[in-house]
Amino acid sequence: MNALASSPTEPVSAVCTTGLAARLSRLVSALCEPAKRALEVVLPPLVLLALLAGIWEWAASGPAATLPPPSMVWENSRELIFRPFYDRGGLDKGLGLHLLASLERIALGFTMAAAIGVAVGMLIGSSRLALRALDPLFQVLRTVPPLAWLPLSLAAFREAQPSAIFVIFVTAVWPIVINTAVGVRNVPRDYHNVARVLRLSGPAWFLRIVVPAAAPYIFTGLRIGVGLSWLAIVAAEMLIGGVGIGFFVWDAWNSSNLSDIVVALVYIGLVGFLLDRLTALVGRAVTRGTSEQ
């Protein structure tokens, strides 16, 4: 082991002693270092992706293949990939517009879920009575799959848009409520004591101690909530119709446009990933320093 580790260093030190050549080689290695590190990060997933595409191409190119190979997806859906914002009226819109419609629903439903979820979570976290009263109800309701709410909400609102927003709300709200409540209940004993010595109580205690102490938990809830919303909206839109990425997938299926579905799935994945990262980023910026002790 030792012999192996030491042998590559010897030629380097030999080069270093020869002056100019050594300095040149050091300059080259200094320039190459960041590029090399970037390559180390980017290369493995790219190679794997190419490999998977190759397997897919091979598997889907036989005469009995049921799914289009990557080359065919590229051929058929190039317009979809490169012109996300075209609008030919009716339902013939670019993927970007469909995604925007879905994101708008998410924004509305998720904002409501965040506002109400955090408020209710704070109540449950700080009041034993509220916990006892609401917790059993919530534990049951949160296991109801999002789509099971859709018929009821369609019946109640009699319109697609508010029904979809309600489904988002009811999907995202549970993890936010539960995580907020846990965060509030886990405010360390020490902070309670500090607040008692300072005679902090009421709103001041809540705003200056409880909210910042619970913030990391709240953001964990928000992050789970946004992920679930994205899962739910695609399914809900398939049933609701009109506009939205979920409807687009369903519509493509009905017109046997499998290539379009593949492209849409890639976009759905990328947007979901971005939503998750965005929430995490906001959380990290807001709770700066809170989680470290």
Added chain:
Amino acid sequence: MSGKRAVERPFLEISRVSLRFAPGSPHVLRGIDLKVHEGEFVAVIGHSGCGKSTLLNIVAGLLRATEGGVFLAGREVDEPGPDRAVVFQNHSLLPWLTVYENVRLAVDCTVGRTMSRAERDGWTRRTLALVRMEAHADKRPAEISGGMKQRVGIARALAMRPRVLLLDEPFGALDALTRAHLQDQVMDIHARLGTTVIMITHDVDEAVLLSDRIVMMTNGPNATIGELLEVDLPRPRDRLRLVSHPRFLAAREAVLRFLHERHASPAVA
């Protein structure tokens, strides 16, 4: 306030304090009686689990005695307040606030209520300067060392202008050198401000070096005050000169004999 009056009527009096956590369970503390003069530095020493931190929490008002009570300047105190500021064992700084903001919060909630914004800022910075932390005012607790955190904890407590400063094993988690440095700072602050201090410790040298009187506690349950020892050493005290001082050595021996001869820890087996 004149020293004479403080002698007639003790500044801080712990009177027949007993505590048990549930009726029928054995007493944690039993019959604690202690009178502390204004400006006095009292160290409370005892084995782990003897209830010395519990006693401090009762004085702080964070715990309520089952029997007896605590009187500060003649008035009973039974809830926490800034007049008895606590420096917690694990510093308990709020991690989302900077060093400055941690102290400022204490200022705003207590003495700052009658001050202007500029005065509050000035008082916060002066308190930080007292523990030599003004250079690190904008750092967060996670970015400073354990000793620095404890200094900020002391600054936060002092910022409330407490009548009694309660130190709960403040240097227990620090290395010996940092601890010595902080002990010197605490002595310096005590000399300058004349604050009454009650300090919980399990370090014999620390108790003898810092305090005017050492309260030695017996082991629990039914822990109570075993002995009191006056530490008659001139101030300012210098740890190097005290190393061989006969009275320092005598006091040290008395405490050691109490802790390891007459009341050896029952937990160590």
